[in-house]
Structure formats: C-alpha cells, structure tokens
Amino acid sequence: MTFEKTYINRNNELIIKLPVKFKSIKKVRVKIEELESDRNKKLRLLKKAVTDPMFNADVEEMSEDFRFSDKETV
Numbered sequence: 068m069t070f071e072k073t074y075i076n077r078n079n080e081l082i083i084k085l086p087v088k089f090k091s092i093k094k095v096r097v098k099i100e101e102l103e104s105d106r107n108k109k110l111r112l113l114k115k116a117v118t119d120p121m122f123n124a125d126v127e128e129m130s131e132d133f134r135f136s137d138k139e140t141v
C-alpha cells in the first residue's frame with residue numbers, strides 16, 4: 068500500500084495522519100524529500116528555454132507577426 072501527500076514544515080515538525088486503511092499496519096516507511104518550489108522550478112525552466120533553439124525560433128516568429136502592430140498607437 069502506498070500513500071503520498073505533501074506536507075508543510077512548521078517549526079521543523081510534521082504531523083502525519085495516516086488513512087484508515089493503514090490502521091492494521093504496524094510498520095510504515097517515511098521518506099523525506101525536499102520539494103522544489105513552483106517559482107524556482109519556473110525560473111529554472113525559463114533559464115533553460117533561453118538556449119532552446121525551438122523556443123527562440125517561436126519568439127522570433129511572434130516578434131515578426133507583431134512587428135507592425137507594436138508600432139501602432141492607440
């Protein structure tokens with residue numbers, strides 16, 4: 068049986084309430100992993116995108132598409 072849930076570290080403590088199906092189980096394995104924040108993950112992906120030829124080609128294509136409309140004034 069496997070149970071996975073993300074918890075927030077508060078005061079360096081975690082309180083884990085197990086599902087009812089674990090009631091009769093005497094031993095469980097707890098694995099602690101540091102999770103990358105969404106913001107850090109997005110920043111890492113953006114930094115990686117700068118060197119991606121397909122991404123750069125898409126940006127260039129969009130720039131060309133909007134070349135004239137960017138010069139218009141409202």
